[in-house]
Amino acid sequence: MKLRILQSVVGLLLLVQATLANAVLTIEIIGAGAHQIPVAIVPFGGDDKLAQSINEVVVGDLQRSGLFRMVDPAGKFPHEPAEVNYADWQVRGAEALAIGTVETLANGRTEARFRLLDAVKQTELAGQAVSSNDGQLRAIGHRIADLIYEKLTGDKGVFSTRIAYVNRQGTKFRLVVADSDGYNEQTMLSLNEPIMSPAWSPDGSHLAYVSFETGHAVVYVQSLYTNQRMVLANYRGSNSAPAWSPDGKRLAVVLTRDGSSQIYLVSPNGSGLRRITFSGSIDTEPNFSPDGQYLLFTSDRGGSPQIYRMPVEGGQAERLTFGDGNNFSPRYSPDGKSFVFTHITGGKFFITTQDFQTGQMGIITEGGWEKKPSFAPNGKLILFASEARGRCILATVSSDGRVKQHMFTQSGDAREPVWGPQL
Numbered sequence: 001m002k003l004r005i006l007q008s009v010v011g012l013l014l015l016v017q018a019t020l021a022n023a024v025l026t027i028e029i030i031g032a033g034a035h036q037i038p039v040a041i042v043p044f045g046g047d048d049k050l051a052q053s054i055n056e057v058v059v060g061d062l063q064r065s066g067l068f069r070m071v072d073p074a075g076k077f078p079h080e081p082a083e084v085n086y087a088d089w090q091v092r093g094a095e096a097l098a099i100g101t102v103e104t105l106a107n108g109r110t111e112a113r114f115r116l117l118d119a120v121k122q123t124e125l126a127g128q129a130v131s132s133n134d135g136q137l138r139a140i141g142h143r144i145a146d147l148i149y150e151k152l153t154g155d156k157g158v159f160s161t162r163i164a165y166v167n168r169q170g171t172k173f174r175l176v177v178a179d180s181d182g183y184n185e186q187t188m189l190s191l192n193e194p195i196m197s198p199a200w201s202p203d204g205s206h207l208a209y210v211s212f213e214t215g216h217a218v219v220y221v222q223s224l225y226t227n228q229r230m231v232l233a234n235y236r237g238s239n240s241a242p243a244w245s246p247d248g249k250r251l252a253v254v255l256t257r258d259g260s261s262q263i264y265l266v267s268p269n270g271s272g273l274r275r276i277t278f279s280g281s282i283d284t285e286p287n288f289s290p291d292g293q294y295l296l297f298t299s300d301r302g303g304s305p306q307i308y309r310m311p312v313e314g315g316q317a318e319r320l321t322f323g324d325g326n327n328f329s330p331r332y333s334p335d336g337k338s339f340v341f342t343h344i345t346g347g348k349f350f351i352t353t354q355d356f357q358t359g360q361m362g363i364i365t366e367g368g369w370e371k372k373p374s375f376a377p378n379g380k381l382i383l384f385a386s387e388a389r390g391r392c393i394l395a396t397v398s399s400d401g402r403v404k405q406h407m408f409t410q411s412g413d414a415r416e417p418v419w420g421p422q423l
Contacts, residue, residue, distance in 0.1 A: 025182025025394065025414075028406040029064055036069040037152050040089060040097040040119075044112060045079035050102045050137060054112055057141025058098070060181065061159040062148065066403030071097075081115060081124060089119040096125065098148060102140075109133055112140050116151055125151045138183055158376045162420040163383060164188075164198040164207060165394055169412030175209060177224060177420075182407065188222060189229075199242045199251075200420045206268075208232060208242035208251060219253055221268060232270050243286045243295075245312075252276075252286035252295060263297060265312070276314045287331050287339075288312070296320075296330040296339055307341055320354065321361070327352070329372055333399075334379040342371050342384075351384050351397060364401030372415075375399075377422035385415045 041059050044051035062068040071094040078084045079101050089097055100114030111131040118125050126147055132139045139160065146157030159180055167174045175189040175198060189195060193212040200207060201221075208221045217238045222229035233239040237256035244251050251268060254261050261284050263277040277283040281301035288295060292312065299308050302319060305326040310317040321327040325345030332339050336356075343352040348367035354360065364382075369392075373384040379399060386395040388406050392413035396405045407414070 025178070025407040025409060027064060027182065028408070029066055030404040030406070031398075031402050032066045036067060038069045038071050038093050038095050039148070039152065040071040040073055040092070040094040042073050042077055042079070042097060042099045044099075044114070045077070045101040046103045050104070050110060050112075053137045054102060054141045054144070057138050057181075058145045058148070061142060061145035061157075064181065064405060065149065066398070067149075067153060081117065084117060086117075086119055086122045094119045096148075096152060098144070105131070110137060110140065112144065114144055114147075116148055138179065142179070142181075155380055156378045156422065158378050158381065158419075158422065161377060161422055162204070163394075163417060164200065164420065165414050165417040166195050166198065167409055167412045167414055168392070172412075175207070177207070180419075186224075188224065188227065196416055197241055198416060198418050199244055200418060201244050201268075202246055202248045202421055204421050204423050208244065210240050210242070221251075230270070232268070233264075233266060233273075241285050243288060245288050246290055246292045252288065254284045254286065263295070276312070277310070277317070279317075283308075285329055289332050290334060290336040296332060298328040298330065307339070320356075320359075323361075331374050333375050334377055340373045340375060340382050342373065351382060353382075353399065362401075364397055364399070365404075370395070372417060374418045376419050381419075383417045383419045385417055 043055050071092050078099050097119055098114055098116050100112055102112040105111055109131045111129055113129045115124055116126040130140050130143045142160040145159045149157035161180050162177055163180055164177050167176050171192050173191050173195045174187045175195050176185055177188055178185045191213050196210040198207050198209040206221055206223055210217050210219055217240050219233040219239045219242050220229050221232045233253045235255050235257040239255055241254040242251050250265050253264055253266055255264050261282045262275055263283050263286050264273055264275045266273045279301045281299055283297055283299045285298040286295045294309055295312055296309050298305055305328045306319055307321045307327050307330045308317040308319050325343055327341050327343050330339050330341040338353050338355045340353050343350045349370045350363045350367045351365040351370050351373050352361055352363045369387040371385045373382050375382055381396050381398055383396050386393055392415050394407040394414045394417045
């Protein structure tokens with residue numbers, strides 16, 4: 001059985017809108033992989049209510065990826081391998097099926113035991129027990145979907161990860177953290193002044209961001225567990241664009257304390273400030289390489305906004321983007337082999353990737369108002385800010401440009417998105 005995603009393009013094959021009850025985001029999926037893997041998710045045995053909740057999460061996650069075609073179980077409900085008639089599933093066109101059971105344990109935790117089966121080779125691909133505290137059924141579903149995704153595509157799933165973004169409604173700004181599908185929204189900060197540039201710590205425990213609550217841009221760091229926050233940078237002028245190093249031991253920030261916008265390094269407690277760019281132009285939007293050795297950043301030192309790379313410890317900066325148009329908001333891919341950024345030309349903003357080795361640039365969106373891209377931890381999806389139906393929304397695009405999602409908030413505009421780490 002060939003359980004992989006083929007590389008040819010077939011255009012827009014799928015248009016699915018999933019309105020998520022109780023979710024913050026309504027997700028619209030546009031496009032699909034050239035070969036969608038046909039998989040059956042059989043409702044689990046055991047507690048019907050628990051099984052239904054988990055099943056909905058697993059199916060929803062896999063459908064949102066655009067890489068799977070759901071095969072209807074149609075009255076067949078095996079829960080153990082011995083109950084599976086593989087010929088039945090082959091006739092239905094399923095290449096894989098997930099089966100299992102769910103129960104509430106004596107300690108109050110919910111446990112799902114699932115198996116992923118190869119319907120063609122008639123073998124077991126994976127089997128695992130996944131448990132969670134009461135009330136966290138969605139976490140179980142996301143974990144199972146991640147395991148299925150990884151086994152059938154070879155890439156880690158990101159359904160269990162979180163995203164952060166800013167929601168604006170009138171004059172009110174909220175810093176929001178939510179699951180990747182929009183559920184479990186948490187408002188980390190609510191102000192009547194702008195909030196910008198949220199950045200995840202590598203361990204997912206803190207967010208750095210910029211707030212204008214004091215009348216000018218100040219960088220804060222806030223714990224997601226205690227909500228306690230501290231000032232990271234509050235110097236004369238503007239303090240902006242925080243970015244964490246991969247080891248979490250320092251951040252890059254952009255300050256105008258010495259004149260133009262320049263990049264500085266600082267410890268998470270605000271100590272040890274050190275300037276590392278000295279261009280006299282505008283240097284901003286730093287981003288660390290996965291190995292922590294380099295920074296990408298935006299600078300107009302060449303006459304227009306372009307993307308540069310320099311050693312973190314200081315030294316000569318190398319220009320990476322050329323040609324027509326302006327380029328800004330660079331972010332490394334998780335494997336460090338490429339980067340994503342916003343390219344503007346002809347009055348339109350495009351999400352674009354570029355390979356470090358070849359220098360080849362590839363536009364992966366149709367263009368419009370598309371900004372602030374960031375990679376998912378597996379490098380297969382890119383989250384960014386966009387516009388649709390007259391609103392500011394969140395959107396994702398696969399790294400090859402084939403699968404897209406529009407994510408609409410229930411109210412207000414969504415902006416400044418960033419994908420959290422894989423924990």
